[in-house]
Amino acid sequence: MTYVEYKQLTPFQKFAYNFKKFFTNIPSAFGRFFSACGRGIVKFFTGIGKGFANYGSTFVKGDWATKLSYLIFGVGDIHKGKTYKGILFFLTEVLYFCYMIFFGWHWFKDFFTLGTRETYTVYDDMGFPSQVPGDNSMLILLYSTLTLVITAIVFVIYIQNIKDAYRHQVMRANGEKPTTLKEDALEFLDGKYHITLLSFPVLMISVFNILPLIFMILIAFTNYSKQHYVLFDWVGLQNFGDLFDVINNSKKATTFIGVAGWTLIWAVVATFSNYILGMIVALMINKKGIKLKSLWRTLFVITIAVPQFVSLLLMNQMLQENGAVNILLSYFNGGVNPGIRFLGDDVWVARITVMIVNCWVGIPYTILSMSGILMNIPEDLYESARIDGASPVKTFTAITLPYMIFVTTPQLITQFVGNINNFNVIFLLSGGGPTTKEYFGAGKTDILVTWLYNLSMGNEQDYGLASAIGILVFIICATLSLIVYNNSKSMKDEEAFS
């Protein structure tokens, strides 16, 4: 369709066109996503190639001080008169080698075997036993990861040191003088202000987010579990293989298929029930002629405001055999407590209870976000519908509903991802129960993330498997999110041309 044709459409047709286009775009969005991944990988490797080329050519072009900087950090800078920076570079190298000699290498040398010596007992001359400590694979892996991260940082500083040395060489050749310490300090408040602001948060995130994450990703390729608590080994893709080993009907594979299936049902039902019911309530609150709009909204928002662990622990108590819900039901049952065990042994009763309570938790969030969007629907759409004589029902199904779905589709997928990760509701409400012997460390209402938690903290500790599940959950969430991200970008372009 050309631009002129598009412009001649009525608002209805324009809308229908955009709407259709959004959904027909989804397959191509998948395609674009993978091709973008491919291009990213290619770009990464050409970048590395270019880096090597620069590395070599700088060495050829550099003078003796620059060449020496390839071995000893900061020589080039000191030689060109940038003393303080050169000394800092040099100190980095000294500290790094101290770290490696006194700490890092001791742990890193075992990185590929993860330790082989077991702890054993020896008896001294008097016959007293004493323990000779063996290797601890977990510590080896943790400190090796730390060493790897530090090495990566030092490598970046090393490259910076070479670049800086060469830059100063060129500056001297052009007759310029290096900047002083004071000028550099002021530069950190102006041109390089982003470094000043980001240094602290990035440090925190690298140490407490990225380092543990690398560690756990590595754990996924080991057999770290209750059986191999002190000494464990690399096992390659065994953990992933266990999860998909359906042919041999192994317990782990059965659990994975069962839990993943329930996670999918849970995420779909939870997302759509919240979405549809929340939308209906939001429409009711925002209907013309309904008074006290902000009061209604506030009453629902209180559910969000109360901490989830309070409301869910309370719900858990209320759903017990002698809890408030059963007492309420007894009023309709002639004063006899029906004693329904909502979170008991019946799998589907427990599952449906969890889903209903999740509606109670989730609908207010939908109401909050929908209210804002409902007010933004362009008034002229309604006006032209009224002139054409459309009934209120028709207006709703032809304008309000498609518009809402169109605007909130990205949000719907974000919520879907959120529900895959919805730990609190399951954990606090049912705790994963009813338990079953068929599953490996999981109950019938456990979803992937609560299973992950059980495998790390529960009775059946299998850290390797837990990390493998974490990686799978990440892959699912990342793919979904990236597709949404790509799609909404194309959606924005679309609107730009209308």
Add this chain to the structure above:
Amino acid sequence: MIQSYKLRRTVANILIYAILIVMCLIWISPFVYLVLHSLRADGGNVTYNHLIPREYTLDNYIALFNVKGAASINFPRWFLNTLGVAACSCVISTISQLAVAYTLSRLRFGARKKLMNVGMILGMFPGFMTMIAMYYLLDAMHLTRTLIALVICYSCGAGLGFQISKGFFDTIPRALDEAATIDGANKNQIFWKIILPMSKPIVVYTVLTTFIGPWCDFILAKIIMGDVRDNYTVAIGLQIMTTPEFMQGYFKQFLAGSVCVAVPITILFLRMQKFYVEGVTAGGVKG
């Protein structure tokens, strides 16, 4: 014709009011139940056969805060622990979150897009995956079972939650920065003297959200604290009160404690609801 239309509308509105009232009752009744039963005087701790208590008292609250000797349930102490942790982590988180948001929103440098993508990818890993590693890391620093560990845990990832405040900074016109630059201000001065005073709402929002966090989490806190009851936060404390070991003796105190935690947080949350609506809808429209 007109009259019947009006009549239809009135009937529809009454119906909607009825539905809304019923739904609000369903949504609010658990909290009414919570408050009423935290004031209950009669009946056993857990078993009670009426929805609405017959006799009321403040004893549950008094018992909760009146701790004698080395009791296993020490709510005042937990409350102070949580307050301290929340205050410290609030300061650190707010600084790092606003710094990241401001940098990514208003400063232009080479790695900006890449950093944003890395931030997005890090946020997609399930949070529980790193729990064990985090525990051993803190253990290696000899920090487990201390409150400092909790402060670190709650504030380390704050820089990744920059989206909402970044959205706010994005809306401030760039002409302001340019005018200030022409007048000779450097970027540091622009941040402190121009942008920050204009951004009071988002500062308040960030302070409140980061302050509330430690009150609501108990999973991470429980792993780090293990069985050192003196260093528990209110969330773990209330959770162990519902375990079979304590349930019989402490259920009413659990309800009272829940009220003590929920009321201040609810008030804080309702105050910042306005920002929340804006944040959510902005995210919804942009995707």
